[in-house]
Amino acid sequence: MNIKTKATIPAINQPWPEQGGIYIGSRLIDGAVHHIVIADGGTTHDLEDQTAKAAQGAQFGEINGHSDWHAGDQEDVMLAYINAREHFEPTYYWSRSEHHGWPWAVGFEGGSTDGYRRHGEFRVRPFRSFPDSSL
Secondary structure, three states, X not given: OOOOOOOOOOOOOEEEHXXXXXXXXXXXXXXXXXXXXXXXXXXXXXXXXXXXXXXXXXXXOOEOOEOOXXXXXXXXXXXXXXXXXXXXXXXXEEEEEEEOOEEEEEEOOOOXXXXXXXXXXXXXXXXXXXXXXXX
8 A cells, every 4th residue: 555645844944855845834726725935045146236037937947956936926925034044144035926016026135025126136036836736
């Protein structure tokens, strides 16, 4: 008999080596629970001085054994601010989301999301998200 055992999910803000990074929490995506991970290694994998358009199509390649890294959605970046801000520089980070045609960035110094900064060049952090059902 082949029984699949569910993977142990670490506490929030703890390393998850099997998933290539630090677990920052879970959220619903299309009605299903997804786990969200940021690349381990602090700011090593950040893309710097990126425009909003570049952030939307950011390519990260393979990091820590995984190649499905992407710029986080608005919800991912805000979850990172809430649960793991010490792993980020105190500056703005782009998401790949837009709100009413405006790009979405989060300031990791104070959590602001000022729309007037849409023309700036900020950092982009690699995120992974995967459904709980895949574990």
